[in-house]
Amino acid sequence: MSPSIPPKVEQRLFAADPLDAEGILRVETSIGLEPFAESRTLVNARTLLAALLEQPAKATSELKNLNRAFVKRMTEEMAWPPGYSEQVWRHNRVLDETDVLRLFILRHLMEIAGLVNRRKGAFRATQLGKRLLAPERAGQLFDLLVRTYLGRLNWAFVDLGPEDREMQRYCVHALWTIRQLAESGATTEEIASRLAVSDTIWLVGRPWPGGPDSLRAAVRRRLLEPLWDFGLLTREHEEDGDRSPLWRVTPLFDTAIRFELGVTIAAAASPDDAVVTLTVTLLGTEPSVWRRLEVPSSLTLERLHEILVTAMGWFDYHLHAFEIDGRRYGQPDDFFDLDDTLPEEEIVLADLVGVGVDRFIYEYDFGDGWQHEIVVESVGEPVSDISYPRCTAGERACPPEDCGGIPGFAEFVEAMADPRHPEHEALRAWYGGEFDPAAFSAEETSSLLHMLWTGELPDDLGM
Numbered sequence: 150m151s152p153s154i155p156p157k158v159e160q161r162l163f164a165a166d167p168l169d170a171e172g173i174l175r176v177e178t179s180i181g182l183e184p185f186a187e188s189r190t191l192v193n194a195r196t197l198l199a200a201l202l203e204q205p206a207k208a209t210s211e212l213k214n215l216n217r218a219f220v221k222r223m224t225e226e227m228a229w230p231p232g233y234s235e236q237v238w239r240h241n242r243v244l245d246e247t248d249v250l251r252l253f254i255l256r257h258l259m260e261i262a263g264l265v266n267r268r269k270g271a272f273r274a275t276q277l278g279k280r281l282l283a284p285e286r287a288g289q290l291f292d293l294l295v296r297t298y299l300g301r302l303n304w305a306f307v308d309l310g311p312e313d314r315e316m317q318r319y320c321v322h323a324l325w326t327i328r329q330l331a332e333s334g335a336t337t338e339e340i341a342s343r344l345a346v347s348d349t350i351w352l353v354g355r356p357w358p359g360g361p362d363s364l365r366a367a368v369r370r371r372l373l374e375p376l377w378d379f380g381l382l383t384r385e386h387e388e389d390g391d392r393s394p395l396w397r398v399t400p401l402f403d404t405a406i407r408f409e410l411g412v413t414i415a416a417a418a419s420p421d422d423a424v425v426t427l428t429v430t431l432l433g434t435e436p437s438v439w440r441r442l443e444v445p446s447s448l449t450l451e452r453l454h455e456i457l458v459t460a461m462g463w464f465d466y467h468l469h470a471f472e473i474d475g476r477r478y479g480q481p482d483d484f485f486d487l488d489d490t491l492p493e494e495e496i497v498l499a500d501l502v503g504v505g506v507d508r509f510i511y512e513y514d515f516g517d518g519w520q521h522e523i524v525v526e527s528v529g530e531p532v533s534d535i536s537y538p539r540c541t542a543g544e545r546a547c548p549p550e551d552c553g554g555i556p557g558f559a560e561f562v563e564a565m566a567d568p569r570h571p572e573h574e575a576l577r578a579w580y581g582g583e584f585d586p587a588a589f590s591a592e593e594t595s596s597l598l599h600m601l602w603t604g605e606l607p608d609d610l611g612m
Contacts (some may be wrong), residue, residue, distance in 0.1 A: 158410050158600070158601070159322070159464070160464055160465065160466075161173060161410060162321055162322040162325055162408075163319050163322050165321035165322065166300070166321075167295075167296050167317075167320055168296050168300040168301070170292070170296075172409070173321055173408055173409050173410065174296075174299075174321050174324070174406070174408065174409075175406070175407045175408070175409050176288070176291065176292035176296070176405055176406055177288055177404065177405050177406070178288040178289045178291075178292045179288055180288035180404065180405060181284060181288070182284040184401055184404050184405070185291060185380060185401070187380040187399065187401065188291065188378075188379055188380030188381075188401065189228045189230070189378045189379075189380065190294055190375075190378045190380070191287065191290060191291050191294065191379070192227075192228045193223075193227040193251075193255055194264070194294060195282060195287075195290070196223070196226055196228075197223065197227075197255065197259065197265070198259075198264060198265070198274045198278045198279070198282045199282060200219070200223065200226070201265065201273055201274040202274045202278075202279060202282070205271040205272060205273045206219040206271060206272045207219075207270060207271050207272075208267055208270055208271060208272060209246075210270075212246075212247075213267065214245065214246035214247065214253070215246045215252070215272060217243055217244060217245060220244045220246050220248075220249060220252065223249070223252055224238075224244060224252070227252065229251065230377075230378075233251070237249055251378070254302075254306070254307055256272075257302065257306065258294065258297055258298055259278070259294075261297055261301050261302055262293050262297040263275055263277050263278075264277060264278035264281065264290075264293070265278060281293065291379075291405060295406075298379075299317065299320045299324070300317065300320070304371040304372070307370055307371045307375065321408075323344055323372065324376075325408055326340075326343055326344060327340055327373070327376065327382075327396075328402065328408075330343060331382060331396045331397050332397075332398055333397075334385070334395045334396070334397050335395070335396055336393050336394070336395055336396070337369045337373060337393065337394060337396070338365055338393070340368060340396065341364050341365045341368040344368060369394075373394075373396055377396075380399060380401045381398065381399060381401060381402045381405075381406070382396045382397065382398060382399060382402070383396070383397045383398075383399055384396060385397065410604075422445045422446055422447050422531060423445075423446040423529065423530065423531070424443050424444070424445065424446070424528070424529050424531045424537055425443070425444055425445075425446050425498055425499075425502060425525060425527075425528050426441065426442070426443050426525070426526040426527045426528075426529070426541075427443075427444060427526065428440075428441050428442075428523070428524045429441075429442060429460065429461065429511070429522070429523050430521065430522045430524075431461065431519060431520075431521055431548075432520045432521065432522055433520070433555035434545070434548075434555065434558070436544065436545060437544065437545070438544065438545045438546070438547060438548070439543055439544055439545075440460045440461060440540055440542070440543035441540065441541050441542040441543060442456065442460055442538060442539070442541070442598075443535075443539050443540075443541060444456060444498070444537060445498075445531075445537055446497075446498050446499035447497060447498070447499060448497065448498045448538075449493065449494050449495070449496060449497055449498070450471050450478050450493035450496045450498070451494040453498060454469055454471075454493065454511070456538050456598060456601065456602075457511055457513075457521065459594075459597050459598055459601050460540055460543075460594055460597075460598060461521070461547050462546065462547030463513055463547060464550055466514070466550055466551075467513060467514035467516070467517075468480070468514070468515055469511065469512060469513045469514075470490060470511075470512050470515075471493060471496075471509060471510065471511055471512075472510040472511075472512065473496075473501065473506060473510075476491060477489060477490045477491065478490065478491050478492070478493040478496055479493050480492075480493065502525055502528055506525070507525045508522065508523070508524050508525065510523070511523055514550075514551075516551075516554075517551065517552070517553060517554040518554050518555075519548070536595075536599055536602075536603075537602075538598045538602055539595040539598060539599070540591045540595045541591060542591055543589050543591055543594065544587075544589055545586055545587055545588075545589055546584070546585060546586050546587065546588045546589060549580055549584070560572075561576060561580075561584070562584070562586050564576050565577065565580070565583070566586075
């Protein structure tokens, strides 16, 4: 299973704010306490709040942490992964808060969330903490803890590491990716590789310090194990004796969390809507990068643009325009009186085909100048059991964004194919992994087009 989605939708995930309750990441706050029985983070947060409401806990004078007596009590009362408390006591006769790392992190998380504060040398539950302790508000408490962990707690703190907020820039995308990969079970390495290759949270134009082993450890400690504690993942071991954990999503994930991807759903094509077969070729590429598409004739050029960037593999970062019979269509710039671009949303594909237009140009990214020749191959009747738009054929991978047009793409492909090339390592880090210029799947592209057109995830990406 591939966690691929249309590039335009992926950009919404990239830009998502985990603290925005009305954004892409939605948490069901109306849930009562019962579904959270396996969420150690929620159970332990309620245990801590209840204890602090019963009696504030003195802070240590040196580090301003929870005192040893209270730490011992919480170690005995809280829910831990199997063997965790035994491991803690095995290495310590007396427990400081930092010896129980999960408690140490939870207390900081709850302080950042405004559930706990330290006043006059003691930790106390806040009024917010007191309100959210009510069983019927468990969903609200869970929502606050999840959003605070993803959006406000520095993840490097989980490993007692240095400040590195870059890791959280795309955390909603990372959460979505983990959800997709763990649907049928995935190892830490499989998940870490996908996050790195996708250049989401771990590679920001630079190699991961310490190499792949450090990457896997960071993904496990900073994302997968915390999601396990939240009750969103289970951790299993392979039957063949390999002790590498296998992560799976839990029912709580789908009960409590959903992703509002904000896909614009097109009006359903009429049964009488003709199907136009288009061949799209990226000019200047050798061997050619091309796609064959079947699309409804009712498309406007504005909607055709969305289908083209999805089918080709562009991320819709840049401006675009159509050149048709000497006229330019796109998004006119109102600030320039000399702009002769006509509105693309007013032009329908059927009207163009009806007046004999059989070939036109689509340009994407005026800087790199990616020009696509679009040829109208045929116009026919739709088939009743086929979903349109769809991709029926094509070859080769789309160039990376901002690689410098056709000359830059040729240099990029050459350098990526040769580990001894002087630019190989720098370009690999910039791209975020390996690049296979021959990679293409018409089936996967059709799945992306289906999602773009209907707003529905295909069966292999069901959530």
